[in-house]
Amino acid sequence: MEPAERREAILRAVDSLSGGGLVALPTETAYILVGLAQNAGSVARLRGAARSSAGAVRSAVWLAPTVDGELGVERLVVPDDLGVGPFTSARHRGIVHRLAPGPAVFVVESAPTEFAATLHALGLPEGAADDGERIAFRVSGQATAAAVAARAARPLVCVELSRGAAAAETAEDTVDRLKDPRLERVIVLDDGPVRMRSGTTVLLLRSQGGHKVLKEGAYEARFIGKQSERTVLFVCTGNTCRSPMAEAIATELASKLLRSSGESAGDAALVRFESAGVGAGPGMPITPEAAAALRDMAITSRVHASRPLTRKLIAEADVVFTMTKSHAAAVLELEPGATDKVQTLDPTGRDVPDPIGQGPEVYTETARRLADLISRRLKELQP
Numbered sequence: 001m002e003p004a005e006r007r008e009a010i011l012r013a014v015d016s017l018s019g020g021g022l023v024a025l026p027t028e029t030a031y032i033l034v035g036l037a038q039n040a041g042s043v044a045r046l047r048g049a050a051r052s053s054a055g056a057v058r059s060a061v062w063l064a065p066t067v068d069g070e071l072g073v074e075r076l077v078v079p080d081d082l083g084v085g086p087f088t089s090a091r092h093r094g095i096v097h098r099l100a101p102g103p104a105v106f107v108v109e110s111a112p113t114e115f116a117a118t119l120h121a122l123g124l125p126e127g128a129a130d131d132g133e134r135i136a137f138r139v140s141g142q143a144t145a146a147a148v149a150a151r152a153a154r155p156l157v158c159v160e161l162s163r164g165a166a167a168a169e170t171a172e173d174t175v176d177r178l179k180d181p182r183l184e185r186v187i188v189l190d191d192g193p194v195r196m197r198s199g200t201t202v203l204l205l206r207s208q209g210g211h212k213v214l215k216e217g218a219y220e221a222r223f224i225g226k227q228s229e230r231t232v233l234f235v236c237t238g239n240t241c242r243s244p245m246a247e248a249i250a251t252e253l254a255s256k257l258l259r260s261s262g263e264s265a266g267d268a269a270l271v272r273f274e275s276a277g278v279g280a281g282p283g284m285p286i287t288p289e290a291a292a293a294l295r296d297m298a299i300t301s302r303v304h305a306s307r308p309l310t311r312k313l314i315a316e317a318d319v320v321f322t323m324t325k326s327h328a329a330a331v332l333e334l335e336p337g338a339t340d341k342v343q344t345l346d347p348t349g350r351d352v353p354d355p356i357g358q359g360p361e362v363y364t365e366t367a368r369r370l371a372d373l374i375s376r377r378l379k380e381l382q383p
Helices: 003-018 040-050 090-099 112-122 143-152 171-177 221-228 242-261 288-296 311-316 325-334 360-381
Strands: 023-026 031-036 104-109 134-137 156-160 201-205 211-215 230-236 271-277 319-322 342-344
Touching: 003 023, 003 031, 003 143, 023 143, 031 040, 031 143, 031 171, 040 156, 090 104, 090 201, 090 221, 112 134, 143 156, 211 221, 230 242, 230 311, 230 325, 242 271, 242 288, 242 360, 288 360, 311 325, 319 325, 325 342
Parallel strands: 104 201, 230 271, 230 319, 319 342
Antiparallel strands: 023 031, 031 156, 104 134, 201 211
16 A cells, blocks of 8 residues: 555544544454444444354454453553553553553553543543453554554554454455444455464553463563563672672562562562672672671572673663662763663662671671661562
8 A cells, every 4th residue: 555545544544433433454463443432332333243143243352351241342542641540550561661562452450449530531431441340452553553543542442353263364354254234334444464463462460560461472471571570780899799699688578578468470570680890800709708698697699600780781770779879970971871770779878888808797787788778679669
């Protein structure tokens, strides 16, 4: 399709949606049937099509929360500001920003006290994209779908054009599955075969902040786990005392928090702790005194090999905690664009002095102070 023809087709589709019509268009993984959420007639037609005894249009129940146990719906547009309703979780915001736009449907649990306000904030009438407890949405990066959603500038709901387990992957498949009297005059936007044939991934975002993969598709569970994982980097000078102690203490404390919350590792957004030194050489072990201080706290550090701080380590970290203000300055000298993620471990800005060359009691005192500071910082990292 030529650019001018594409623009004309998109404008025609948006005009149809505004008048209560339905439009079939491709996403990354399947062709879908779309209507305006605020138009009761459009939503009713979508529901009627989904209930068709001929099975011409069927929405797989895994796509999203169901309406009357039959219709699954997706939102194609979500505001950039995700600080409403269920999106107050930092974990959720991070996952959504990493996976969207893309081939994912997010099913979001919402507290009963927030539910009506959330629907209103998103511009969704009750029942259009929810089951009374959860809201489903997706942000499609497919060019045609994104253009239609942007020009419509209002919430869209849809059903996937499926027959059995097979999704409609081409415009020809789509036309074949629209042979239903209730679906006459549906505009089909042909943008070629879908790019991803492994299906849409469905991700449940829990009201308490965790997540669970309900169905793997183009995004595999392992990939989502990696994307939802946050990395905290501790930085000192030589990476043999303070920062490796901080890494071991944080790992232990985070594990205890996870166990006490009753949340399984599969449902949780993981935090990985690492360490480095601004003046470190590679391959040095943690000092015997630091290891002994950890053992006194019933913490066993993993095998450690010191490593120098690099721009790559800074870039891969979500948060960088430094032992001193001078360490923070060194991090920013290496990577000036990291100002939003670099902080001294002590929120007041006080330094954690280097215990190197001093007695066991100084190492023990340092380890205990690190544990106190890290406990406070871990609370900040919670949703």
